[in-house]
Amino acid sequence: MMHFEAYIDESGNTGIDLFDKRQPFFWTGTMVVTQGVRFPCDITSIAQKVGSKELHGSKLGLRRINEIAKQLIDIIETLNARFMFTRVEKSHISAMRLADALFDNVNNPAVTAFHYNVPFNKKMLAYYVDIMMDEKDRKDFWNIHLAGDSEEFREFLIRFRSKIERQFPKSNQRGRQLVLDAIAWGIKEPDSLLSERTKKPEGIEDFRSLQYESPNLVSITTLLHGLHYIAEEYEMKATKIIHDEQSEFGKYIQHSFSLLKRIRIDQSNQFLLHEVKDSDTILAELELGSSANSPFLQIVDVVLWMMTQKVDKGKDIMGNARNLMNCIISRSNIFHFSSKHLEADLKYSFNEIMSKPITQQKMQSGIKAMEKLEASRQQQMRENNLLK
CATH class of the missing domain: 1.20.940 (RNA Binding Protein, Prp18; Chain A)
Structure with a gap:
């Protein structure tokens, strides 16, 4: 089985304030590459080409990203990188x-x-x-x-x-x-x-620490779900996971990741009790790293910033930067945690139910099971003085 490395960045540190209208969504971006792959060029020289020491999307802006877009596409294709994004509506x-x-x-x-x-x-x-x-x-x-x-x-x-x-x-x-x-x-x-x-x-x-209530920490479960998904899709396991150290919640993210990486909730069947399974997909602990020392993290920073500009701000990305955006999208999965996604997920599951034929016998059996369940629920409420 092949192994992979993952490099993770965030869209910004917002703490436990969920209602900042300037930042209604919290994002993470992850680049997945084969274990031990070498970065194909000197990223410092690319940054210097656009007047920077490092590549950071928000500092470069679309104009300067456009100038180096062809080189970034070459890097992504040479690395055969895949991207994963999580988007959390705060x-x-x-x-x-x-x-x-x-x-x-x-x-x-x-x-x-x-x-x-x-x-x-x-x-x-x-x-x-x-x-x-x-x-x-x-x-x-x-x-x-x-x-x-x-x-x-x-x-x-x-x-x-x-x-x-x-x-x-x-x-x-x-x-x-x-x-x-x-x-x-x-x-x-x-x-x-x-x-x-x-x-x-x-x-x-x-x-109970309020640090665990931040979107940074809430996104961890979505992030791990995505990593498990990619690992299973490509039959790989993670042996290195690096998170940009700029996050003020670093130690809390590490702690949560360490505890949650070992389990996976099987929700493949939406209509049965979900099953909690042991998982050995993620072999590595989450490390904190500096973008200054990691060209991979610098690429993730640029890619993540571009994605937020396109999705959240609806910017029309033109020129070579558009080609870069298309390259990123063609290699990406995105996982949502939002009101709209919840509604869409339910509609999909409901349509799945309605599309399956059901016999009269199964219908009657289901009705009886629901009546029995409701009788049990009513009895439970009576025992707790919720019903007379």
Whole structure:
């Protein structure tokens, strides 16, 4: 089996501020090359050609990138490099944190493992929350989440319940009731739903530090998913992973990466309980490196900046820079974490369900299973004094 190296850069360090309108998305860019490959030229001479010591996309701008685009294309093709991008909508993090708080069946008896651990069902419940939260809701909940204030959370949920009752589509009675039941428990026991942020279980590594709430850290799971995907697609394993050391969250990124790289959640079937598997795809620990000492990181910096200009800012890239952009795109995968992607993912899964034939026998069997599950859920709520 072949081995690969990965070089990672970020689009900027934003901390735990999710609502900076100038930077609604957080990006990472990764270049994947075969283990031990040599960089084919002196990158310093290329940088000097455009009046710089190093290649940094934001400092060069499109005009100067255009001047060296042909050389960058030659480098990428010689290295046979592939690129991977993650794009995280920062305000979406708040909505998904609320969804996790509400629907984690370990903490909320109004929800079952069937609802939280089956990917399609979990995404559907998360989508209900996402579409109901406006910008104020997201900001309010995010502040509560960071502070771990259970009384403020109770007041927030009372307001949010009123919103659900007024605005949630009455055509979807089952979804509406599930959300309202989950909220009812939160109003009754708000501290239990904030416990993942406020209480450290004995013997468990403390992830309550607010540093772990930054988009930089949230993107790690998406980044690892992408690395696993590329590794499996090309039947390779990672033996070196270098992250640009400029990130102020470096040590937290390293820690999270070290713990999460060993596992992979199999969600190949969206309609079955997801399975957590051991993984040996990522053999290396994440290292921090300087772009000054790594031509690979300098290429990633330029490539990532160009991608954000095209996708987020909609810039029309012309000339040789356009050829470079096309070269990058032809060798890229992009992984999204956003409201639009959640909606698109659900539509795809729903169409997949509707396209499959189902017999009357299977239909009746499914109805009976759902009735049994709902009876169990209702009993669980009665035992926790949510129903009389």
